[in-house]
Amino acid sequence: LLRIFAAQDLRGLKILVTAGPTREAIDPVRYLSNRSSGKMGFALARTAMRRGAAVTLVTGPVALPAPPGVEVIRVQSAHEMAEAVFARAPQSRVLVKAAAVADFTVAAPAEHKIKKSGEELSLPLSATVDILRELGARKEPRQLLVGFAAESQAHYQEGERKLREKNLDLIVVNDVLDGQSGFAVDTNQVTLIGKNGRQEMPLLSKEDTADRIWDAVRALLDAQDA
């Protein structure tokens, strides 16, 4: 019931959210990907929309329906995600990068299905563009940039490093080894790290985690206007 009467505290804001994994083609029938389900990014899009924002969701391939009222752009590869995001970034006040973007893509995808032969196969990979880092480098004065960090060790140090190196306003750190957080589950236990310190969240549904992230974004927007 509370959700129906959600505060319209993001009204009028253009928000871009990314979600899901990417797929990097190996040949016409195979790809490299990861375990991201898209649930966190979709929860972020849905909750922001409820709170009054105009939301665009750029998502990799996931088995989730489009949240009503959200503009959904479906992409496959890291390169396609980068193009879709860069085209829309200048018009967005807040950008939240929940997608699990491939760090490497197949250097030369095969035009035809690769046949089995021999005992080994090597697949040369090349680095993808770090979308978030690029957005940080191009950030406009009043834009807010929120990143995610999936870590299995040294969580806070890694989160703080990514916050600084990618010029972010906020980073959401989660533990990919903890079975109740991160990939493909409905709950999450995250830590929010900003320039002025960190906030550990309890174990929550992804929907409630999303609302806590928007609370933190709202506070940063208020601080800009103060």
Ligand code: CTP
């Ligand atoms: N990210 C991105 N583009 C990439 C890789 C990552 O935009 N090519 C973004 C993710 O969407 C996420 C953040 O960067 O918001 C952190 O992703 P993560 O994998 O934790 O960090 P990396 O910087 O890729 O470093 P590493 O994988 O080595 O920990």
Ligand code: CA
């Ligand atoms: Ca990565």
